[in-house]
Amino acid sequence: MPVKISGPVKIIIIAIIIILPLVIFSTGFFASSSEKIYHGVGIMGIDLGGLNREEGLAKLTELENNLRATKVALNYQGWNWTLPLNEVGFAVNKETVITEALSAGKQGSIIKRWQDKKQIGKTGRSLQPAFVFDLEKLARRINDLTSEITIDPVEATFKISSGDRITVAPSQNGIDVDLEKLKKDIIEVLYKNRTEVALSLVPVEPSNTTDDLEAMNVVGLLAGYSTKFDAGKVSRSYNISLAARAFDELLVMPGQVVSFNEVVGPRTSEAGYEIAPVIVNDELVDGLGGGICQVSTTLFNSVLLANLEVEERCNHSIPVSYVPIGRDATVSYGDLDFKFRNNTDNYLFVKTYVGGGQITINIYGNTAYKRDVRIDSWVAEVIAFNVVYENDPNLSKGTQVVKKEGANGYLAYAERVVINGNKEISDALFYSDYNAKNKVVAVGTGVAAPKIAPKVPAVPGGQVKPPVKPSGSTAIPGT
Numbered sequence: 439m440p441v442k443i444s445g446p447v448k449i450i451i452i453a454i455i456i457i458l459p460l461v462i463f464s465t466g467f468f469a470s471s472s473e474k475i476y477h478g479v480g481i482m483g484i485d486l487g488g489l490n491r492e493e494g495l496a497k498l499t500e501l502e503n504n505l506r507a508t509k510v511a512l513n514y515q516g517w518n519w520t521l522p523l524n525e526v527g528f529a530v531n532k533e534t535v536i537t538e539a540l541s542a543g544k545q546g547s548i549i550k551r552w553q554d555k556k557q558i559g560k561t562g563r564s565l566q567p568a569f570v571f572d573l574e575k576l577a578r579r580i581n582d583l584t585s586e587i588t589i590d591p592v593e594a595t596f597k598i599s600s601g602d603r604i605t606v607a608p609s610q611n612g613i614d615v616d617l618e619k620l621k622k623d624i625i626e627v628l629y630k631n632r633t634e635v636a637l638s639l640v641p642v643e644p645s646n647t648t649d650d651l652e653a654m655n656v657v658g659l660l661a662g663y664s665t666k667f668d669a670g671k672v673s674r675s676y677n678i679s680l681a682a683r684a685f686d687e688l689l690v691m692p693g694q695v696v697s698f699n700e701v702v703g704p705r706t707s708e709a710g711y712e713i714a715p716v717i718v719n720d721e722l723v724d725g726l727g728g729g730i731c732q733v734s735t736t737l738f739n740s741v742l743l744a745n746l747e748v749e750e751r752c753n754h755s756i757p758v759s760y761v762p763i764g765r766d767a768t769v770s771y772g773d774l775d776f777k778f779r780n781n782t783d784n785y786l787f788v789k790t791y792v793g794g795g796q797i798t799i800n801i802y803g804n805t806a807y808k809r810d811v812r813i814d815s816w817v818a819e820v821i822a823f824n825v826v827y828e829n830d831p832n833l834s835k836g837t838q839v840v841k842k843e844g845a846n847g848y849l850a851y852a853e854r855v856v857i858n859g860n861k862e863i864s865d866a867l868f869y870s871d872y873n874a875k876n877k878v879v880a881v882g883t884g885v886a887a888p889k890i891a892p893k894v895p896a897v898p899g900g901q902v903k904p905p906v907k908p909s910g911s912t913a914i915p916g917t
Contacts (some may be wrong), residue, residue, distance in 0.1 A: 501530060505628060594606055660801045667760065667797065692780055837882035
């Protein structure tokens with residue numbers, strides 16, 4: 439006897455019949471095949487169907503190697519060049535491609551997945567290639583190949599005319615290959631199994647245009663300062679030139695703080711610096727980069743005279759000879775720095791000159807900020823040196839020999855005075871503390887040497903001629 443099924447039960451049974459296959463289809467079928475690429479999925483004629491991730495990556499590596507061996511023919515209005523792709527860092531983004539291949543037909547709703555899989559099986563799916571270039575290598579290689587048809591842009595520059603006035607030498611646009619279009623064109627021809635690309639040229643603006651420099655409002659000299667050095671000391675002179683070159687034509691934005699150490703960089707042999715005397719523990723010893731402090735000192739005085747803000751400055755441990763006492767600025771990379779701030783509302787332009795035993799640093803800007811400035815410096819206190827006696831058994835007893843001359847220390851000040859008509863305003867005071875150097879005297883503790891009578895030259899006639907006493911003033915050894 440047939441069993442009669444009520445209406446609600448019938449609805450439940452129908453729902454199970456419809457839903458259960460879909461659940462099985464979505465969980466069991468797709469789960470078992472999710473690690474495989476659907477048949478019909480490929481790239482550039484290569485079938486990836488049925489492959490897992492590792493197998494697919496191997497296929498893509500093979501494709502990449504074949505493409506890297508391709509030589510693309512470039513042409514422009516009768517000019518022709520050959521570009522080997524293996525010279526420009528060309529590669530296939532294999533991870534992007536394999537991820538897209540594995541997910542093909544497996545995203546969206548259950549019905550959408552079923553439809554996508556069916557469509558892939560019917561018509562296939564060709565993936566778009568994901569190619570990458572090393573942009574620096576590509577630009578460098580294209581620049582080398584096309585140098586006959588490209589023109590470098592001309593940067594606008596400041597020119598110093600008579601009277602230390604500033605004018606702007608105008609910029610000019612250059613012409614270069616459109617690299618972005620070239621990349622797209624190479625990808626397109628590779629995808630179409632071709633190898634010829636027509637180049638397109640585009641104008642290239644310089645980094646500093648005429649308008650850029652004119653907007654900086656650098657019109658004249660704010661201040662400059664010079665110090666002298668011994669050009670015969672070749673290594674020291676070279677270090678001064680090298681450090682000064684780092685500041686030559688430096689542009690300083692309004693409000694910018696300039697660090698000497700950041701601009702010059704480490705004083706290493708790789709950077710070109712040589713061995714020359716430096717001050718260490720109050721003594722001159724040979725060291726890498728000796729002479730650089732003369733550059734920082736010259737810059738310090740230029741900054742003072744230009745009425746710019748000094749952010750950081752340290753004096754040497756002993757006075758230096760090339761500036762008045764209290765007006766030096768020592769530097770040591772990673773330790774002591776000299777910093778100043780552009781406290782004007784316009785750009786600054788720094789120009790350095792080195793030659794003939796002299797370094798000059800000029801600071802140019804908006805002459806509306808130019809002020810008459812005087813720098814006063816003086817010694818507030820002299821610190822007398824001490825005399826230290828050291829026993830020396832190599833000297834005869836009682837003998838004294840000066841091993842090291844002493845030098846006084848000083849407490850000194852430097853003051854910037856801004857002059858406005860008959861009014862003088864002191865706006866900066868700098869303190870310097872220079873160490874005293876002990877005088878060292880060796881005192882003999884050894885056996886006294888026997889006294890030997892001096893030999894007196896014989897004179898004809900039996901008379902004795904006394905030693906000749908030097909005439910004139912006594913020479914004092916130079917320091």
